Amino acid sequence: MAKQDFIPVILGTDINAYGMARSFHMAYGVTSRCIGKGKLFMTNYSDITTIKVVENLDDPAVFADEMIAFARELKEEADKLVLVASSDSYAELVIRNQDKLAPYYELPFVAEKWIDELLYKDRFYALCEKHGLDFPATYIVTKDNYESPQLPFGFPVALKPADSIAYLEASFEGKKKAYIIKEQAELERTLKAIYGSTYTGKMIVQDFIPGDDSNMRVLNAYSDQNGKVRLMCLGRPLLEDCTPSLVGNYVAIVNEYNEEIYKQYQQFLEALGYTGLANFDMKYDARDGKYKIFEINLRQGRSSFFTTGSGYNLAKFIVENLVYGKHEPVVYAKTEHLWLGVPKEVALTYTEDKEAVRYMKKLIKEKKYCMTLQYDADKAIKRWWHVRKYYKQYEDRYKQFYEQKGNL
Incomplete structure (x- = not known):
């Protein structure tokens, strides 16, 4: 059997992992190989993923050896393996083991020399100050x-x-x-x-920057191995997850075009020589008219499927660069689209900005929206049952935990 050009290998089995697997499948029709500590329904019952369980995969003492062994299992099936991570901890493990993993995987990650400056928020804010990025x-x-x-x-x-x-x-x-x-x-x-x-x-x-969730912004970026930014996609979150353990995760995002933000953060990333995926969270402060950065994730964010769903497939930018050696000019995403991480009714009920609610209704009516786990090409009955149950539980979560922020 002929080898594939590449196989996606995804660290983790959660909704973020599924979003990347779906992105790879949408662009290239390939099955992603997930590897993680356990099986989660998002990827477990899927037709577009397989799962390998390594219960102590997050142990730094075994991580590199396990990943190299997995690569050797797959080497007869594809010319290249493209590795992405679905969590901060997995991203850190990859970055700290790049020298060991690079002979086996294509790695869309930042160089290890930057990890502590970016990962620890106190150091990150010092870096922001040096490069002129506003923060609270x-x-x-x-x-x-x-x-x-x-x-x-x-x-x-x-x-x-x-x-x-x-x-x-x-x-x-x-x-x-x-x-x-x-x-x-x-x-x-x-x-x-x-x-x-x-x-x-x-x-x-x-x-605390006043205002509801619609004042937040989330920026996804991909930079090639020469440290040149190739994609920037900005989203305006309208609602955050109210689950205590998931506070800060977004559940409704509309795309937004802001050339000033794009240029500012492109300059920041290129000044560092940043490589790979990056995800920024920031908030608009109406008191001084500035967008203030909270953090950077050294991977795609949990809600980053809003980028792929709006027509800017994250996986394609990675593969075209790392597998096929292409270096296209930077793309500043500009489109109208809604991504949802909760049922439509929940998003429309709990979003505080009424103008945003009207805009969401417009996009829903025009069918310009998506949900990460609802993929027509992946409709196994058992998986679909779990997906419906997962989304429906948010009705009860918002009734129990939701707290208005607009009056704070």
Whole structure:
């Protein structure tokens, strides 16, 4: 049997992994090989993925060896293997093992020399300041000074870990991915709970930028191996996930064109010589008219299928560059499209910006929308049942957890 030009290998088995598998399948009709610690329904019952389970895959001591062994299993089937990651922890493992993995995989990732500067938020903000990217007023909390922090700005504030990967491993009552804190006593209680756990890293306290979720922006980018940006796609989130462990993840995004943002972040990435996928989260601050950066993910984001769904297939940009050696001019995405991570009714009910609701209704009526897991080419009955159940559970989650932000 003739070899394939390439096989996509995806670290993880979640909705992000499925979004990338769907992107590869839409562009090239190929089946992606997912490898992860366990099976999740998003990829488990799919006709466009296979899954290999390695229960300790996230152990740095075994990761590289397991990935090399997997590559050797696949080498007779394809000329090249294209590796992408669906989580921060997997992305970090790839980046820190690039020298070992590069002989076996095509790697759309940033060079290891940049990882600590970009991964740890306190260092990232220093880099932003150097390159002229705006970010919210920030106060750094450590395990040594958390008991009575004296903030240089008022409440409400946002609270989040500087080291999101280490924070993910911590366990304590009331844990959230990120927090909106309304008073000093609440801040001190929350910090006490966090530092009473296994987490010892820094915490970031930031001036809360007022406004609902529609003031957020998310930017996906791909840069080739010469450090030149090839794709930028900007989205305007209209609603965030209200599930405590998933706060900050988007569930409704419309595409938006902003040439000023595109040029500013292209200059930033190219100044670093950044390579591979990048995902930025920022928010518009009406108080001074600036877009302020929160973080960078060194991979495609959980909601990044909005890029592929709107006609700018992320997988195709990677493959055309790394497999076929093409170096096309940069594309600034410009289209009208809606991506949903919850049922239409949930998005329309809980989005606070009424003009945005009207725009969503228009796009839905024109059938200019998509949902990552709803793929007509992948309709196995068992999978479809799980997909419907997954989306429907958000009706109850929003009734239980949703909190308006527009009045904060």
